[in-house]
Amino acid sequence: MNRAAHIAILVLFLAFFLAPFLVHPGLVFIAGFAMIQIVFALSWNLLFSYAGLASFGHAAFFGVGAYVAAAALRDGLPLNFVLVLVICAALGAFAAFLVAIVVLRRASGIQFAVLTLALSQLVVILIGYSEFFGHDEGISAIPRPVMNFWLFSVDLRQPLVNYYFVFTVCVLAIGLMWLLVNGHLGRAMRAVRIDPERAAFVGIDVWRVRVLAFTISGAFAATAGALLAPWGQIVTPDYVNWLHSAQPMFASLLGGAGFFWGPVVGVIGLSALNYLTRTFAGLSEVLIGGSLIIVVLLAPQGILGMLRHLAGRTGAEKPGGHK
Amino acid sequence: MTSLYLYAIFNGVVLGMAIFLVAAGLTLAFGIMKIFNFAHGAFFMIGAYVAHAITGQEASSLPLFLGAALVAAMVVGSVGVLADLAIFRRLAGVPAEYTLMAAFGIMLLCTGVTRIAFGQSVHAIYPPAALSGMFFVGFPITAYGLFIIGCGVAVFLLLEIGLNRLWFGKLVLAVARDPWMANVSGLRVQRLKLISVAISFALAGVAGGLLVANQSLSLDLGHSYLLLAFCAVIVGGLGSIRGAFIAAIIFGLAESLNSVLLPTMPGIGVYALLIALVLIRPQGLYPELSQ
Amino acid sequence: MILDAQGIEMSYGALKVLHGVSLRVAEGETFAIIGPNGAGKTTLFKVLTGERMPSAGTIKYRGEDVTRMPAYKRARLGFGRTFQVARVFSELDLKTNVVISIESRLRYSGRSPGPWWRWTPSQEVRAEAEEILSRFGFPQHRWGDEAQYLSHGDRKRLEFCVALATNPNILMLDEPTAGMSPSDRREMTKLLSLLKADTGITIIMTEHDMDIIFELADRLMVLNYGEVIAAGDPEAVRDDPTVRKVYLGQGHQHA
Numbered sequence: 001m002n003r004a005a006h007i008a009i010l011v012l013f014l015a016f017f018l019a020p021f022l023v024h025p026g027l028v029f030i031a032g033f034a035m036i037q038i039v040f041a042l043s044w045n046l047l048f049s050y051a052g053l054a055s056f057g058h059a060a061f062f063g064v065g066a067y068v069a070a071a072a073l074r075d076g077l078p079l080n081f082v083l084v085l086v087i088c089a090a091l092g093a094f095a096a097f098l099v100a101i102v103v104l105r106r107a108s109g110i111q112f113a114v115l116t117l118a119l120s121q122l123v124v125i126l127i128g129y130s131e132f133f134g135h136d137e138g139i140s141a142i143p144r145p146v147m148n149f150w151l152f153s154v155d156l157r158q159p160l161v162n163y164y165f166v167f168t169v170c171v172l173a174i175g176l177m178w179l180l181v182n183g184h185l186g187r188a189m190r191a192v193r194i195d196p197e198r199a200a201f202v203g204i205d206v207w208r209v210r211v212l213a214f215t216i217s218g219a220f221a222a223t224a225g226a227l228l229a230p231w232g233q234i235v236t237p238d239y240v241n242w243l244h245s246a247q248p249m250f251a252s253l254l255g256g257a258g259f260f261w262g263p264v265v266g267v268i269g270l271s272a273l274n275y276l277t278r279t280f281a282g283l284s285e286v287l288i289g290g291s292l293i294i295v296v297l298l299a300p301q302g303i304l305g306m307l308r309h310l311a312g313r314t315g316a317e318k319p320g321g322h323k
Numbered sequence: 324m325t326s327l328y329l330y331a332i333f334n335g336v337v338l339g340m341a342i343f344l345v346a347a348g349l350t351l352a353f354g355i356m357k358i359f360n361f362a363h364g365a366f367f368m369i370g371a372y373v374a375h376a377i378t379g380q381e382a383s384s385l386p387l388f389l390g391a392a393l394v395a396a397m398v399v400g401s402v403g404v405l406a407d408l409a410i411f412r413r414l415a416g417v418p419a420e421y422t423l424m425a426a427f428g429i430m431l432l433c434t435g436v437t438r439i440a441f442g443q444s445v446h447a448i449y450p451p452a453a454l455s456g457m458f459f460v461g462f463p464i465t466a467y468g469l470f471i472i473g474c475g476v477a478v479f480l481l482l483e484i485g486l487n488r489l490w491f492g493k494l495v496l497a498v499a500r501d502p503w504m505a506n507v508s509g510l511r512v513q514r515l516k517l518i519s520v521a522i523s524f525a526l527a528g529v530a531g532g533l534l535v536a537n538q539s540l541s542l543d544l545g546h547s548y549l550l551l552a553f554c555a556v557i558v559g560g561l562g563s564i565r566g567a568f569i570a571a572i573i574f575g576l577a578e579s580l581n582s583v584l585l586p587t588m589p590g591i592g593v594y595a596l597l598i599a600l601v602l603i604r605p606q607g608l609y610p611e612l613s614q
Numbered sequence: 615m616i617l618d619a620q621g622i623e624m625s626y627g628a629l630k631v632l633h634g635v636s637l638r639v640a641e642g643e644t645f646a647i648i649g650p651n652g653a654g655k656t657t658l659f660k661v662l663t664g665e666r667m668p669s670a671g672t673i674k675y676r677g678e679d680v681t682r683m684p685a686y687k688r689a690r691l692g693f694g695r696t697f698q699v700a701r702v703f704s705e706l707d708l709k710t711n712v713v714i715s716i717e718s719r720l721r722y723s724g725r726s727p728g729p730w731w732r733w734t735p736s737q738e739v740r741a742e743a744e745e746i747l748s749r750f751g752f753p754q755h756r757w758g759d760e761a762q763y764l765s766h767g768d769r770k771r772l773e774f775c776v777a778l779a780t781n782p783n784i785l786m787l788d789e790p791t792a793g794m795s796p797s798d799r800r801e802m803t804k805l806l807s808l809l810k811a812d813t814g815i816t817i818i819m820t821e822h823d824m825d826i827i828f829e830l831a832d833r834l835m836v837l838n839y840g841e842v843i844a845a846g847d848p849e850a851v852r853d854d855p856t857v858r859k860v861y862l863g864q865g866h867q868h869a
Contacts, residue, residue, distance in 0.1 A: 048420070054420040054423065054424070056423070056427065102598050102601060102602060103601070105601065105602065105605045110353075110359045110419060110423065110561065111557055111561075111601075111605070113359070113420070113423050114359070114553045114554075114556075114557055115557065115597075115601065117550070117553070118550060118553060118554060118594065118597060119594070119598075121550055121594075122591075122594040125590045125591065125594070126591075129587070129588055178733075179730070179731040179733055180730065180731075182733035182734075183728075183729075183730050183731060183732055183733055184717045184721075184727045184728055184730070184732075184735065185730055187710065187713065187714050187717065187735075188714065188717065188718065188721075190703070190705075190706065190714075191703055191706075191714045191718075194703045194704060194705055194706070195701055195702075195703055195704075197665070197685070197701065198697075198701045198702065198703065198776075199686075199714075199718075200684070200685045200686040200689065201663070201685060201686070201689050201693075201694070201695045201777070202689060202714065202715040202718045202719070202776060202777075202779070202780050203686055203689040203690045203718045203719060203721075203722050203780055204686060204714075204718050205686050206686065242427075242430075242431075243431065246427060246428075246431060249424060249427070250428075253424065283435065283439065284435070285431045285432070285434050285435030285438065286431075286432055286435030286436055286439065287435075288428075288431055289427075289428045289429065289430065289431025289432030289433075289434070289435055290428065290432050291428075292424060292425070292427065292428030292431065293410060293425050293428040293429060293432065296414070296421050296424050296425040296428065297410060297413055297414070297425065300417070300421060
């Protein structure tokens with residue numbers, strides 16, 4: 001099973017890597033979006049499957065990154081875009097930290113979920129007030145930057161360069177998250193999810209681990225958002241609403257929340273769904289809502305969970321398919 | 324100047340009652356069935372659309388208005404029962420997060436279906452003639468506002484007395500507190516739960532039917548009331564009717580005063596209050612039924 | 615004096631469960647708390663470990679007041695705990711269970727468990743985990759097994775490994791042999807004896823099995839309805855008429 005999984009990951013990697021040469025520009029555009037959504041979904045799943053916290057307002061952090069990057073580019077801020085990315089990540093981390101401090105005082109599943117939802121709505125409202133962020137219209141016609149490094153420059157106005165920039169940043173982000181969850185911090189987070197009391201009795205400060213997980217998750221979500229600005233060239237409040245918060249949740253469940261690569265599989269499925277319903281207002285909500293219900297009821301361990309079950313490895317069929 | 328504040332306070336109380344009408348079903352659902360129904364707002368919205376379908380833009384008489392609300396209650400109550408049987412029952416043993424996600428999915432589904440069925444348009448709705456009067460006591464009081472306050476208080480009393488005093492209510496509470504024991508004592512737990520589900524959702528429907536005249540009918544209707552209702556339920560204490568009542572009034576007042584004191588930043592008062600209250604008293608005002 | 619608890623009172627709402635319980639445990643001692651079910655043993659345990667805060671009373675650990683200290687801080691000071699129903703990280707394998715414990719210890723004692731980007735545990739940590747697992751009778755081929763598939767007795771042993779991996783000074787064992795088969799029970803008793811002999815660790819345990827108590831405990835305390843009705847060395851307590859009436863039964867004989 002592991003061998004098959006590794007091959008599949010390699011195939012996916014190559015598919016995204018070679019996309020500009022394999023498919024037409026419209027699909028390449030989607031591929032870029034998909035990579036951004038993958039990072040976003042992975043950031044959510046980090047919090048959910050590793051630290052055990054279900055955030056229902058994660059789009060807020062995505063929005064922080066998207067809007068700040070968009071504003072920076074629109075106003076022609078003389079800052080290398082890579083630096084802008086870093087700043088957005090830091091802002092996302094900070095926002096997540098603030099939310100965590102407020103919400104984790106009572107980390108009961110339900111209160112946590114509702115409060116994350118409410119606080120993400122707060123972000124929507126704050127953005128809505130603001131002239132600077134374009135009220136309900138958002139920021140459009142975002143110019144793509146040119147980044148000058150000492151020996152070479154990266155011009156995102158060229159589609160190929162833009163794509164590989166997004167690709168590189170995403171691969172880096174995914175790599176960082178992978179290292180994190182497989183390192184000692186990830187183990188501590190999992191301990192906190194599986195049995196917080198047992199974790200406390202080996203000296204783990206449960207609250208601190210949760211806040212840290214939330215902060216890191218926020219940073220990655222914001223990074224994904226920031227990448228969206230030069231890629232899609234338009235940022236609207238739709239990227240901060242409930243439907244968008246549901247996307248990483250759904251992607252993770254569909255792909256299999258208990259697996260690191262689950263969200264990747266889920267996003268690909270989700271992107272297909274979104275693409276097919278993009279013109280039909282309301283249909284995407286129906287399909288995503290309906291599919292979420294179906295997945296939760298019938299296949300909570302997701303696609304990867306079912307595959308593993310079919311491969312007959314273990315009989316474990318707990319929701320989430322956590323290994 | 325004071326009349327402005329009095330007006331704001333009146334409006335705040337009206338809003339608070341409106342929030343309570345939505346929150347009551349929500350907190351009941353949690354207290355009895357331990358499900359936090361994210362989709363509650365969607366059901367509220369369905370109730371509003373159903374009532375609107377019956378009465379049109381303006382209900383021709385008070386009985387028709389009330390009747391439409393009751394029909395909405397029944398429709399939504401039935402849909403809720405279906406949802407419970409088809410979905411929530413199956414998720415009994417599963418971690419709370421998955422139930423929340425299913426409810427979230429239901430919410431999206433309902434919003435989407437409504438968007439498809441009724442379109443994106445926004446309809447202005449007016450209260451029936453009998454309730455469209457206004458009085459002046461230094462500041463304007465709408466008859467409709469008084470009506471809402473009346474409804475809110477009525478529902479509160481009904482639930483409080485019904486649950487705590489009447490035999491039926493006590494059965495429902497028994498099932499909520501200890502389902503296993505209730506079962507062993509011979510209570511038909513499943514049936515009682517079903518009835519409680521129906522009541523909870525019916526409340527959402529009735530709220531939708533009654534409140535629709537307060538606002539323009541649109542898909543965001545569910546969202547704005549829903550979030551305020553969520554806040555009221557969390558701050559009041561999950562499962563507590565009394566807590567929801569008090570918290571709803573607090574939030575209603577906050578929102579109303581906010582629009583008077585800070586007209587350029589509507590909505591922020593509620594969130595500031597939410598954060599403050601969660602920090603001060605995370606378990607809610609009446610944490611009786613929450614863990 | 616490693617642990618000094620005075621006047622512990624505990625109420626759950628209107629129900630008072632502990633009425634001014636006091637105990638003192640010396641370093642290296644094995645102290646047992648016994649009594650009928652409902653006597654308040656578990657509550658007392660929870661108060662001592664930091665799961666619950668008492669309504670009144672003080673607890674001092676090596677002179678430091680820990681009454682209001684949360685559980686994880688007490689764990690860092692040197693408390694180890696096992697539960698009546700063994701709690702381990704069920705979705706993870708044996709080795710990872712112990713690794714987590716070790717890494718936590720390294721973290722809070724100021725040494726790093728390794729760089730954050732290392733995706734396997736460091737050499738040191740792994741070696742230590744393997745050593746602990748072997749010492750407690752888990753052969754190498756089992757280290758990769760998921761903890762949730764362990765038998766009851768094995769789970770208790772694993773929990774032991776996890777608790778000991780933090781090098782505690784005081785071990786709080788809640789019915790360490792509950793639900794075990796006789797052979798597992800003997801195994802556990804032997805382990806505990808060896809542990810005492812090797813490390814001189816202080817142990818506070820609650821138990822129902824009198825034979826084990828008499829074999830391991832240096833001193834006893836008997837609780838009934840939240841009050842201490844007898845305390846002292848095992849022989850004296852065993853012969854105490856009140857204790858016999860309330861708990862041991864008239865016919866109990868030391869094996």
